[in-house]
Amino acid sequence: MALVQQGTSNYAKILTIVQSQFTQRLSDGEEAAEGAVVSTRVLEKGPNAGKEVREIRASELTPSIITGAEFQETDYGNNLILKLVDESEDSFNLQIPIDSRFFAEFAKRIPNINLDKMVEFKIAKSKLDGKPYLFISQDGEAVKFAFTKDNPGDMPQPVKKTVKGKVVWDWEEQENFLYELVVKFIDDLKTENGFETDIPF
Numbered sequence: 001m002a003l004v005q006q007g008t009s010n011y012a013k014i015l016t017i018v019q020s021q022f023t024q025r026l027s028d029g030e031e032a033a034e035g036a037v038v039s040t041r042v043l044e045k046g047p048n049a050g051k052e053v054r055e056i057r058a059s060e061l062t063p064s065i066i067t068g069a070e071f072q073e074t075d076y077g078n079n080l081i082l083k084l085v086d087e088s089e090d091s092f093n094l095q096i097p098i099d100s101r102f103f104a105e106f107a108k109r110i111p112n113i114n115l116d117k118m119v120e121f122k123i124a125k126s127k128l129d130g131k132p133y134l135f136i137s138q139d140g141e142a143v144k145f146a147f148t149k150d151n152p153g154d155m156p157q158p159v160k161k162t163v164k165g166k167v168v169w170d171w172e173e174q175e176n177f178l179y180e181l182v183v184k185f186i187d188d189l190k191t192e193n194g195f196e197t198d199i200p201f
Contacts, residue, residue: 013091013092013093014092014093014095015061015092015093015094015095016095017095017096017097017100017102017123018041018055018057019041019057020123020125020132021057021058021059021123022057022058022059022060022061022094022121022123023055023056023057024055024056024057025053025054025055026038026053026054026055026056030054036056037056037057038054038055038056039054039055039056039057040052040053040054040055041053041055045076046074046075046076047075059122059123059124060120060121060122060123061084061094061120061121061122062086062087062088062120063086063087063118063119063120064084064085064086064087064092064118064119064120064121065084065085065086065115065117065118065119066082066083066084066113066115066119066189067083067084067085067091067189068082068083068189068190069081069082069083069182069185069186069189070083070186071098071182071186072095077097077098077099078097078098078099079095079096079097079098080095080096080097080098080103080106080182081093081094081095081096082094082096084119087118094121096134098179101131101133101134102133102134103178103182104175104178105133105134105136105145106134106136106182107178107179107181107182107185108145108146108147108148108155108178109136109143109144109145109146110146110181110182110185111146112143112144112145112146113136113138113143114138115189117138117139118138119136119137119138119143120136120137120138121134121135121136122134122135122136122137123135154177155174155177155178156173156174156177157174158170158171158173158174159173
């Protein structure tokens, strides 16, 4: 389940995005699956800053169904949590920081995501600026943005403002629009008994 790395699987429940890769942290003394590459990192933020941790990383996740979603506030910031189940019926949570471009890239695709189909998540690098971005596909085809610069639809565009004598771009209205889009997405996934989405396997 989860990380795709040298054919290994069966990783832990929580996946984050660290240094432009999907990451699963290993607990103290926990052994990684055979063939998995383990790296170490010193935490820079939060209550455990300075602690060295062991992690498994990969640029893509196994195809999964989105069964639910929620917002979660942590010591490291606010996150969107996507609850995923893969073909092996393993479940895991993908954390996407709200104040990241990955969050906006997910939100802009929401109207085009078919929740009845498997979703594939990858971290790729832009050919234009070399920056990492969240790539989402279904049935081998890229899930396109429903809102773009050329075809923004209802999405507000950034505006120029003067702040302390300097002209800057203000993205607040667009960021709020995308946040509310995710709020509706979460609400649409909820039922009276919690999260419930049919799994097609």
